[in-house]
Amino acid sequence: MSAPLLEVRDLSRRFGGLLAVDRVSFVVQPGEIFGLIGPNGAGKTTLFNLISGVTPPSSGAVLWRGEPITGQPPHRLNRLGLARTFQNLRLFDGLSVLENLLVTLQRQPRSSALAGLLGTAQHRRAERQRLDTAWQLLEELGLSALAERQAGTLAYGDRRRLEMARALATGPSLLLLDEPAAGLNPSEKDQLCQLIGDLRQRHQLTVMVIEHHVPLLMRLCDRMAVLDFGVRIALGTPDTVRQDPKVIEAYLGSGSGGGNTP
Amino acid sequence: MIDNGLLVQMLLGALLGLSVYLPLAAGQLSLATPAFYAVGGTLAALLSTRWSGLGATADGGFPVPSLLLELVLGGLLAGLLALLVGRLVLRLQGIYLAIATIALVEIVRVAILNLPFTGGAVGIFAIPQPFHDASGYLLPALALLALAGWICQRLEGMPLGRAMAAIRGDELAARCLGIDTTRVKLTAFVLSAVLAGSTGALAAHFLNTWNARQGSFDASITTLAFVVLGGSRTWLGPVMGGLLLTALPELLRPVGNVRLVLFGLVILLGPVLAPQGLITPALLERLGGWNPRGSAEGRQEAQP
Numbered sequence: 001m002s003a004p005l006l007e008v009r010d011l012s013r014r015f016g017g018l019l020a021v022d023r024v025s026f027v028v029q030p031g032e033i034f035g036l037i038g039p040n041g042a043g044k045t046t047l048f049n050l051i052s053g054v055t056p057p058s059s060g061a062v063l064w065r066g067e068p069i070t071g072q073p074p075h076r077l078n079r080l081g082l083a084r085t086f087q088n089l090r091l092f093d094g095l096s097v098l099e100n101l102l103v104t105l106q107r108q109p110r111s112s113a114l115a116g117l118l119g120t121a122q123h124r125r126a127e128r129q130r131l132d133t134a135w136q137l138l139e140e141l142g143l144s145a146l147a148e149r150q151a152g153t154l155a156y157g158d159r160r161r162l163e164m165a166r167a168l169a170t171g172p173s174l175l176l177l178d179e180p181a182a183g184l185n186p187s188e189k190d191q192l193c194q195l196i197g198d199l200r201q202r203h204q205l206t207v208m209v210i211e212h213h214v215p216l217l218m219r220l221c222d223r224m225a226v227l228d229f230g231v232r233i234a235l236g237t238p239d240t241v242r243q244d245p246k247v248i249e250a251y252l253g254s255g256s257g258g259g260n261t262p
Numbered sequence: 263m264i265d266n267g268l269l270v271q272m273l274l275g276a277l278l279g280l281s282v283y284l285p286l287a288a289g290q291l292s293l294a295t296p297a298f299y300a301v302g303g304t305l306a307a308l309l310s311t312r313w314s315g316l317g318a319t320a321d322g323g324f325p326v327p328s329l330l331l332e333l334v335l336g337g338l339l340a341g342l343l344a345l346l347v348g349r350l351v352l353r354l355q356g357i358y359l360a361i362a363t364i365a366l367v368e369i370v371r372v373a374i375l376n377l378p379f380t381g382g383a384v385g386i387f388a389i390p391q392p393f394h395d396a397s398g399y400l401l402p403a404l405a406l407l408a409l410a411g412w413i414c415q416r417l418e419g420m421p422l423g424r425a426m427a428a429i430r431g432d433e434l435a436a437r438c439l440g441i442d443t444t445r446v447k448l449t450a451f452v453l454s455a456v457l458a459g460s461t462g463a464l465a466a467h468f469l470n471t472w473n474a475r476q477g478s479f480d481a482s483i484t485t486l487a488f489v490v491l492g493g494s495r496t497w498l499g500p501v502m503g504g505l506l507l508t509a510l511p512e513l514l515r516p517v518g519n520v521r522l523v524l525f526g527l528v529i530l531l532g533p534v535l536a537p538q539g540l541i542t543p544a545l546l547e548r549l550g551g552w553n554p555r556g557s558a559e560g561r562q563e564a565q566p
Contacts, residue, residue, distance in 0.1 A: 052438055078440035092431030103428040104439045106421045116420030117413065123420070170440050
């Protein structure tokens with residue numbers, strides 16, 4: 001088996017008296033869809049923030065293809081191939097849908113500032129390439145009809161997909177999705193499931209996804225970890241996790257039928 | 263009414279408006295423009311009066327190439343200062359950055375006031391003149407403005423400008439999308455300083471005398487008003503704001519002492535009546551196909 005794409009080792013984060021993430025460890029293998037579930041306040045988003053460099057960990061380590069990346073700033077992690085979305089969408093609302101992607105297509109292909117100022121052939125070629133990539137992504141996520149619209153005026157589901165397109169535009173190997181199905185109706189949730197699977201195929205992605213909607217996650221993920229009060233209480237395939245008594249008690253109790261709620 | 267002298271002043275105002283606009287386009291409220299303006303002006307005043315190598319003549323004349331050299335040097339010195347200070351102050355955000363940059367303006371003002379070679383409160387006077395009268399300054403001021411406007415326009419359609427827009431939109435999202443926000447903010451801050459420094463160098467010759475009062479807290483607020491009134495969403499806004507607000511006090515001169523009250527009213531009512539400023543992207547689009555963000559050249563041909 002190849003080296004894990006991402007390894008989280010004894011990762012902790014303390015906020016004052018609150019241990020939001022408590023010595024969490026797991027590995028994410030290339031190509032898998034890895035789920036992260038847990039009740040509200042279990043530390044899922046904090047864990048994402050630690051992995052993506054937004055918040056520094058209090059202790060522990062994050063490894064990327066075996067190399068330590070703990071404490072690196074988010075932009076550097078993104079350039080390594082780690083992209084994320086946000087639970088409460090953070091689009092560039094004042095820019096058009098297309099511009100939201102162009103903003104992100106900064107480095108591929110590279111063109112110097114001077115070339116940009118003078119509008120040289122090299123710059124124009126780079127711009128055309130960026131536009132092509134942006135249009136491709138818009139097409140792929142069904143947003144091309146909205147390309148000229150201001151991002152702030154989009155419907156909720158479109159905003160969610162635009163945020164995914166924008167993350168994909170950075171050319172990641174690992175995509176962190178923070179509650180991508182939040183606020184979507186059941187049919188949109190099905191489409192999202194399909195979309196995530198398709199994107200993994202086409203972009204050779206590894207996906208980590210936080211989700212509240214357990215059935216969706218069970219269907220989508222290859223493996224998952226369960227957090228409760230910052231502690232990883234279970235890890236494994238959806239089937240193992242579903243039958244874990246600790247999980248049933250902490251989270252699935254009412255939702256899974258057959259659980260014994262305390 | 264508007265004579266050549268006032269026209270030059272208006273152009274200088276537009277340039278300072280752009281200098282405030284540049285960091286703001288990257289979401290950074292910096293009021294440091296007058297500090298860099300003062301640095302550029304002081305350097306030009308010192309060089310032209312103290313260093314005979316630049317070719318100032320006994321009757322107060324000055325070669326135009328030396329003026330251009332001073333514009334470059336003034337911009338460079340201001341840019342260097344911005345590079346040093348920016349690393350420190352750009353860690354601050356929003357109103358804290360504004361206060362820190364006001365402090366910078368004060369530090370530079372007090373330094374120029376007290377340094378042994380800057381002439382104290384009187385300042386430096388009889389700065390040699392490259393032109394016979396004010397109209398001579400029109401061309402260099404216009405050229406500098408055209409250059410600055412061109413750079414701002416080009417920025418919209420290139421990675422640096424887009425990164426600035428992204429930071430203005432959502433800094434955290436920009437960081438997570440691979441944008442080195444520290445570097446982009448610093449670049450915008452340095453560009454702003456270079457522009458203010460060059461403007462100061464030109465202004466020192468135009469005004470003929472130069473002292474510490476040129477870069478003061480008042481100027482911070484005035485230049486900010488250029489951007490607020492003109493609009494901060496496109497570079498044309500601050501240009502318009504700078505032109506108008508520099509001209510207005512002079513145009514109102516005939517009404518006597520009430521003019522400053524009227525001027526104050528305009529500054530007060532501007533944001534109330536036009537919260538986005540006078541020049542907005544929507545307005546430019548209505549005025550006919552001007553693409554305010556100039557992005558995506560040839561987006562039509564790329565469209566499938």
